[in-house]
Amino acid sequence: MTDQDTHLVLERLLRLRDRREPLVAQIAEWVGAGIIEGRLEPGQDLNSVDLSRRFDTSRTPVREALMLLEQEGLVEMKARRRPRVAAPSLQDIRDIYQVRRQLLAMLAGLLVERATDTELAELRGRVERMRKLADSGDVDAYFWAHVQLQERMTEVVGNATLKQILDSLALRTLMLRHLSLTRAGRLAYSIDDQERLLQACEERDGELASALIAGATVRALRAVEEQMEQDAARTRKPTRKRSAVS
Numbered sequence: 001m002t003d004q005d006t007h008l009v010l011e012r013l014l015r016l017r018d019r020r021e022p023l024v025a026q027i028a029e030w031v032g033a034g035i036i037e038g039r040l041e042p043g044q045d046l047n048s049v050d051l052s053r054r055f056d057t058s059r060t061p062v063r064e065a066l067m068l069l070e071q072e073g074l075v076e077m078k079a080r081r082r083p084r085v086a087a088p089s090l091q092d093i094r095d096i097y098q099v100r101r102q103l104l105a106m107l108a109g110l111l112v113e114r115a116t117d118t119e120l121a122e123l124r125g126r127v128e129r130m131r132k133l134a135d136s137g138d139v140d141a142y143f144w145a146h147v148q149l150q151e152r153m154t155e156v157v158g159n160a161t162l163k164q165i166l167d168s169l170a171l172r173t174l175m176l177r178h179l180s181l182t183r184a185g186r187l188a189y190s191i192d193d194q195e196r197l198l199q200a201c202e203e204r205d206g207e208l209a210s211a212l213i214a215g216a217t218v219r220a221l222r223a224v225e226e227q228m229e230q231d232a233a234r235t236r237k238p239t240r241k242r243s244a245v246s
């Protein structure tokens with residue numbers, strides 16, 4: 001997965017081609033990729049002055065870029081406070097994954113029905129390349145290759161409504177999907193899931209394919225939950241024990 005591939009994914013999901021100001025698109029892409037890949041963490045302040053210096057511009061394009069990311073749920077902007085990386089609650093995350101699980105199960109079932117043998121062979125080639133990335137431990141490259149794999153699946157299925165709904169959730173889930181892959185052992189589990197899914201598609205077993213992708217989504221959610229619990233434990237301050245007073 002190259003930087004150009006990452007650019008194309010974010011350009012489409014953020015609709016950056018519709019932006020007349022190239023600098024706004026550039027800033028939105030840089031910040032968006034940083035949030036998704038975890039370089040900018042949930043709750044972290046986004047200093048407009050620092051960003052304007054980085055991109056050698058005024059604060060106006062920076063603010064427009066952050067407003068664009070706010071619309072997609074990646075950034076929070078509140079009055080009299082600095083913009084910051086969105087920090088969804090655990091319940092919000094569970095709600096998103098619940099919807100995503102059902103949508104992906106539908107996607108897998110339709111893929112079995114509609115994909116040609118040639119298209120499945122193409123998907124097989126993508127998964128084989130992902131296996132090499134997983135074996136090498138390249139989380140970022142594997143992640144973006146996985147994003148592209150699912151995008152290609154939606155194209156093969158050809159259901160515009162399903163694709164539109166998945167796209168509407170995409171940016172809110174990319175950060176979480178990347179986070180889940182950073183957990184120890186997750187790359188190996190993920191690529192095994194992709195290989196089993198593709199085999200089910202090749203065998204034209206729609207019920208199994210739907211069950212496999214739903215199960216993989218649940219495991220991804222569990223990885224996110226575990227990581228959030230660990231992060232909370234690290235930041236939780238120890239409470240002082242009160243002395244008994246006679």
